[in-house]
Amino acid sequence: MNWLVVVAGVAVAVTFAPYLAFGVVYALKRPSGSPAAKEPAEPNVSIVLPTYNESGIVEKKLDDVMALDYPMEKVELVVVDSSDDETREIVREYFADREHPELNLIEEDERRGLAPALNDAYAAAKYEMVVKTDCDSLLPEDVLREAAANLADPEVAAVTGTNVEVLGGSDVETGYRGVQSHIQTLESHLDSTFIFHGPFSAFENDAITPIDPNSLADDTELALRIRRRGADHRVVFDPAVQYMEASHSAFRKRRTQKDRRGMGLIRLLAQHRDALGGYGNYGRVVLPFNWWFMVVSPWLVMLDVVLVAAAVGVAVQPLAGVGVLAALGAFVLLGSRELLGPLSPLYSLFDTQVSLFRASIELLRGKGDGTWEVDEELREAFDN
Template sequence: MLALVALGVALLAATALPYVGFLALYAWVRPSGSPAAKRPSEPTVSVVLPTYNEARIVENKLRDLVALDYPMEKVEIVVVDSSTDETPDLVESFFADRDAPASTLIREGDRRGLARALNDGYAAAENEIIVKTDCDARLAPDALREAMANFADPAVDGVTGRNAEVLGGSEVETDYRGIQSHIQTLESHLDSTFIFHGPFSAFRREAVVPIDPGSLADDSELALRIRRNGGRVVFDPAVAYMEAAHSAFAKRRKQKDRRAMGLVRLLVQQRDALGRHGRYGRVVLPFNWLFMLVSPWLLATGLAALVLGAVTTAGVAGLALPAALLAFVAAGSRDVLGPFQPFYALFDAQVSLLSAAVRLPLTSTDGLWEPDAELREAYD
């Protein structure tokens, strides 16, 4: 039926509206770099590192941290561990003969989830700025210096950075992170950004508040709570880290869908922030609602209507449309779409967000996660 085809086209056009609006706003604002009034600054820093069965990589991570271009006498490292392997012993051994940085190891009796571990780590941190990082992420040597320069601006209470290199070489993730960086740069110049990244997130200790013990988006939740309390939380592209990612469709679902669940749930839980807190509630959050909660359903419904309309109108010939869609997914997940790869990266993100919306009401979320052994090979 032609009516179904027309409906499908209309829904897909509606799906594009947030992107068109973003591009228009980006062209008007022309944002670049950090929105903060940066200047060299060396506050004391507490690096909080949650670990779970990281014996394979934890020493590499600690070596990276102590090699950062920052005065180590101004740094403490707080490791919150719930491992069943030798990770805590390796941590203790690493710091045994070091005067700096200072170190604290919190051994959890039972594994209670990442958010609870972070709440404990943040409570134990003693320095002016708290930096949270993941064990399977590398930081650029100047990451701390670049981040701390943002805190010279008294209006800034939180800073996150960008994935400057996707370990493992995933073009899907590289393109997605490139798009995301542009979005977050614009958000930060307008007011504050919504998403904070686990590989590197930094907060003023005085602004940190406990997060939901069952949170699946701990870094973004803390940033949102800080913004609701009057602080500003920004994205600085000069703060660089490296994190591994998959390109294969099924492997990305395992990696990305859980993150999407956390962000979708956070937006719904904090929906009363819409329209409040300046441009953050009037522009930033509505855009993320459109992208994460509305657009995936429009895309899925539009594609379904288009395929059904093509089949009912053209018969067997109409099957060329779903075949083309499957070929698009197959090629995109193998990083062979060339200049069309960014479109696949957006499509892949929408798949994760739709999956998250469907699974959330049916899934018991306890905040626990399992390390991805394959991705950790990329860290080595």
């Protein structure tokens, strides 16, 4: 047997062995729902809403908050705004004749980035449950009650949820979110999940700690820091905690969005590499799996593509190797155009590995800062 075929086979086996192990654990454990001992609860809530030039959508978001099934006299809204448009004026006018919820508008004259803005907002939040949500997301009526029920468990200090509808209509993104939900459910039942989601996450106020001002993964970083406080600070995923988030359907726009998210998560894992091996199954299983998926596997997948094509070309004939690359190219082309139907989740995983590979290269080049850009296409998807 040609040595190149052996090398390619070994490389592919090594790449996918952790995923096979994950699948076996999932099949054995069959996790579902939240791992928390949920109890009905109605704590006072501080809702944190960061804004930057959201004048076209902020009123719709405020309507969304007001429609929540929760006593508004027990809610404060902490808006931290660094806009140079009319966003803060719209917020003030919206609450001018409303007694509840109480508005705390933090006006920042200098745009410093999302993480510093969130640090200010979290420090100003006065109630025991703190919720972070984004302006271009929508929430179901029961989301605060579902989150509060999770935080009623004394071992749970933070909870995030799942995107039940991708505003903007990306089948690829929808497919990936479905796979991600299964991963996060298992992680939470093993101990805690790694990724937290900006459209909706909830935290115990006394567990919150400042995050890196240059963070590109602010919600996940806060959850990670909370979990590092001890075994009674689990950070979990509950599929009953739901939201809707705008996402790109256009390939290039989606790529930019995913690359940036990947950069933030990879950098966060590197910054907290000392957590590997500690903190129960979080450091022994969850973090190593995410290291493999986000840091190691993308490089191996790219290597696998080259090795498999070369091995087929040597073992069969050169044109066969070219055919492998052509088939992969067709798969990517069809996937990027949302034409793979039921195969979209498979493409979404490959697409994510490509984004993580690109993100790794950008980080090695020293790219990435803590500011976020206004995207008019996402605003339109949210507003429709």
